[in-house]
Amino acid sequence: MAEGSPTVRRRELGALLRKMREDRGMSVRQVTEHLLCSPSKVSRIETGQRGATLRDVRDLCDLYGVGEAAERERLMTLAKEGKQQGWWQSYDLPFATPMYVGLEAEALCIKDYDSSVIPGLLQAPDYIRALHREPLPEPPDRQPTLELVEQRVEARLRRQELLTRTDPHPLRFWTVLDEAALHRAIGGPAVMRAQLELLVEKMQLPNVTVQVIPFSAGAHPALDSTFNILEFAGETPDLVYSEGLAGFIFMEGDADVARYTRVFERLRAKAATPEESAALMLRLSRQYEDALRAAS
Numbered sequence: 001m002a003e004g005s006p007t008v009r010r011r012e013l014g015a016l017l018r019k020m021r022e023d024r025g026m027s028v029r030q031v032t033e034h035l036l037c038s039p040s041k042v043s044r045i046e047t048g049q050r051g052a053t054l055r056d057v058r059d060l061c062d063l064y065g066v067g068e069a070a071e072r073e074r075l076m077t078l079a080k081e082g083k084q085q086g087w088w089q090s091y092d093l094p095f096a097t098p099m100y101v102g103l104e105a106e107a108l109c110i111k112d113y114d115s116s117v118i119p120g121l122l123q124a125p126d127y128i129r130a131l132h133r134e135p136l137p138e139p140p141d142r143q144p145t146l147e148l149v150e151q152r153v154e155a156r157l158r159r160q161e162l163l164t165r166t167d168p169h170p171l172r173f174w175t176v177l178d179e180a181a182l183h184r185a186i187g188g189p190a191v192m193r194a195q196l197e198l199l200v201e202k203m204q205l206p207n208v209t210v211q212v213i214p215f216s217a218g219a220h221p222a223l224d225s226t227f228n229i230l231e232f233a234g235e236t237p238d239l240v241y242s243e244g245l246a247g248f249i250f251m252e253g254d255a256d257v258a259r260y261t262r263v264f265e266r267l268r269a270k271a272a273t274p275e276e277s278a279a280l281m282l283r284l285s286r287q288y289e290d291a292l293r294a295a296s
Contacts, residue, residue, distance in 0.1 A: 006084045007102025011048030012236045013057075013078035018046040020064040034063050047252075051082045087158070099250075100241055101159060103230055109172040111229040111264050113222050116184055118195060119175050121160050122202050122210070127195045128153045130187030163205060174209040176267045177277075178223075182212065182284050189295070193288035196281045203278055211271035212280055220270050221263050229260055 021031060028042050035042075044050035052060075057079045061072050086102050104110065112119050118127060132149045144152075162171040185192050203210050213220060227242040239252040240260045251257070272280065 005102045005105040006051075006082050006086050007048065007099055008106040008232065008236055009078050009084075010051050010082035011103075012234065013052060013075060013082055014046040014048040015235050015237055016075065016078070017052070017057075017060055020060070020066070021046075024064055026064075031060075031063065035059055048082075052079045054079055100248075101155075103239070103241070104159065104162065104171075106232065106236075107171060107230040108233050109174070109231040111231075111261075112173070112175040112227075113177075113264060113267055114175065114181055114226050115178045115223070116180050117186070117226075118177070118181055118199065120156050121163060121171075121173055122175070122199055122208075123156060123160075124191070124195045124198045125153055125157065126187055126191045128156050130191055163202070163208060170205070170207045172207045174268075176211050176213060176264065176271050178213050179215050179280070182281060185288075189288040189291040193285050193292070196285040196288070200278050200281050200285075203274060209274055210277055211268060211274055212277040213267060213271045214280070217270045221266055225263075227260055229257065229264060 021028075028039050028046075031042050032039050041050065045052045045056065054076055057072075057075050060066075061075065066072055066075070086098070086105065110121075112121075117131070120128075123131075129149060132144055132152050163173060164170055182192075182196065186195075199210060202208050225242065226244065227240055229238065229240050231238045237252050238257050239250055240256055242249045242251075251260075271277070
């Protein structure tokens with residue numbers, strides 16, 4: 001794994017620059033009038049969607065009256081690190097994935113809710129292949145090739161190293177799954193049997209918690225949602241990530257993060273305990289095994 005994430009460095013720099021601007025009572029438009037640039041440029045730098053050049057940082061430091069050499073050097077270092085390449089950028093990943101992977105790489109904790117699919121950090125190789133081989137509603141020439149599928153399998157397995165890394169520490173990963181995700185036979189019975197057995201195995205890691213909301217729990221506040229809450233150290237703000245056919249959304253407002261955190265706590269409370277969830281997975285794994293025997 002890379003020692004640092006350029007995506008996180010850009011967000012950390014952006015958060016610091018935004019705080020400096022707000023502390024001085026300046027609007028984005030006032031900044032753009034001084035620097036002769038567009039408001040979108042300043043906004044994208046402050047949200048980490050765009051890397052700042054060393055000249056950008058120098059000009060902003062001058063504007064905000066940052067005279068301390070150590071503070072200027074810190075901001076310059078963040079700008080340099082934000083321009084580096086992450087390992088994931090060598091893979092042909094879907095549009096929003098590189099940004100998410102860059103954030104995931106340096107999160108302290110991820111709280112995940114999935115309604116119909118096993119989360120990527122816990123997926124078995126054949127399960128990943130089955131997901132990516134599903135034909136898209138696109139012309140034949142836009143379907144993923146076998147080479148592209150294998151590249152994405154490799155990238156996802158590399159992401160999973162976050163759960164077992166030792167430097168600086170493994171990612172704390174807590175997922176709540178709707179029981180539907182265990183019944184959706186992606187790849188067929190053999191793939192699902194192996195996937196459920198892997199889930200139970202991953203649950204033995206001290207930094208991984210898996211809970212299942214059983215069908216018997218009835219309605220819950222995220223029936224039509226899938227989301228991740230990413231928590232970071234230091235100046236980097238926490239955020240919520242959600243995706244679907246309509247696109248992807250990154251939310252980092254305090255109110256949004258607080259609302260999704262409350263929803264996650266409600267889901268966790270309605271879900272079965274990790275021990276009960278593991279028992280359900282093993283029971284369903286045996287059912288998939290029975291289906292394989294019946295088909296042979």
